[in-house]
Amino acid sequence: MAGVCKIEIAETEEELKKLLSQQKTGSGKERLQLLYLLKTKKAQSVTEAASLLGRNRVTLQDWLKKYRDGGLVELLCKKVSTGRPREIPGGLEKALENELQSPEGFNSYGEICQWLEERLGRKVKYKTVHQLVHYRLKASPKIARPQSQQQMPERLEAFKKTF
Known part of the structure; x- marks a missing residue:
């Protein structure tokens, strides 16, 4: 049979x-x-x-x-798929996370791209950096908010006191 x-x-x-x-x-x-x-x-x-x-x-x-x-x-036994290796190695990812948490930080994602290029020796795409920083590390570059040139310091202090 x-x-x-x-x-x-x-x-x-x-x-x-x-x-x-x-x-x-x-x-x-x-x-x-x-x-x-x-x-x-x-x-x-x-x-x-x-x-x-x-x-x-x-x-x-x-x-x-x-x-x-x-x-x-x-x-x-579960079959483990290896997948493609990460663009940015784990050690450098940790260093980037520490750098993002430091008071100086980065001013933009472009600046992060330049920093990674210096460390890796090759160019990393802006989109890759944004996804890594924003979604994976849950961080963002330290970008100062623009201030108006017409802003009066005394009115600002008065607002802070009354708020």
Whole structure:
């Protein structure tokens, strides 16, 4: 019979139930459900288990191969995507954060770009700097607000006293 699973599941039904209730991720639950279905004989074949779980048969076979190779640890292991490396390394990001918190700070994002160019030795895009500073570090350059030339200091002091 095609699709009949020849795998020995070391865990008992109770252990699988307990692990199933402890799982926090959906993918982990699905993988444990596969083992549970095969252990309790609710699914006689991988094809039957695939239809019960709503997954492709090949996906379930990949999961079972992982289980055969490394047990539950390998089966429940999360795949970590490395992704593209950051434009600004972590150490320089910390230095920038410290510099932003200092009293002098920076006057503009352009000034931050120049500072990073001196440190990195390459140009960093304005948009990258803005996103890093504004969204990731939750900071901003120290920009002085413009003051009117017609502002009278005595009226300003009177306002501060009465406010």
